Amino acid sequence: xxxxxxxxxxxxxxxxxxxxxxxxxxxxxxxxxxxxxxxxxxxxxxxxxxxxxxxxxxxxxxxxxxxxxxxxxxxxxxxxxxxxxxxxxxxxxxxxxxxxxxxxxxx
Numbered sequence: 001x002x003x004x005x006x007x008x009x010x011x012x013x014x015x016x017x018x019x020x021x022x023x024x025x026x027x028x029x030x031x032x033x034x035x036x037x038x039x040x041x042x043x044x045x046x047x048x049x050x051x052x053x054x055x056x057x058x059x060x061x062x063x064x065x066x067x068x069x070x071x072x073x074x075x076x077x078x079x080x081x082x083x084x085x086x087x088x089x090x091x092x093x094x095x096x097x098x099x100x101x102x103x104x105x106x107x
Contacts, residue, residue: 003041006055008062014055016083021105023054026066026076033092034075040095041077044102052079052105079105 003025006014015022025041027034038056045054059066059074069078069085077089079102089101099106 003038003045003054003056006057008064011057011062011065015080018053018080021052021079021081021086023052023077023079023102023105024069025054025056026059026069026071026074026078027056028058028060028074030060031074037075037092037098040093040098043095044098044106048106051107052102081105 004014006024015024023041025034025038027038041054045052057065059071073090075090075092077098078085079087079089086105087101089098093101
């Protein structure tokens with residue numbers, strides 16, 4: 001199950017008004033580490049679909065949101081809970097490290 005795509009137009013509905021935690025993967029086509037982390041996030045989503053929703057946001061196509069959430073390097077992941085940023089993860093990491101970072105949301 002691949003991560004859903006969100007945009008400036010759908011971000012509020014997809015992320016801020018979502019029930020439960022939502023991980024937003026801020027990425028871009030040209031970013032090699034972003035492409036490395038994408039399948040890992042897809043795996044985490046598939047294994048934890050009932051606990052966390054994962055969406056992708058292309059920073060090149062949605063610069064307003066990248067600026068609003070102060071994305072200065074990618075890949076960057078932010079977990080939103082109740083419309084607020086609950087945690088931030090910067091950089092590509094192996095699955096085990098990402099699961100540790102997300103442990104409170106996957107429990």
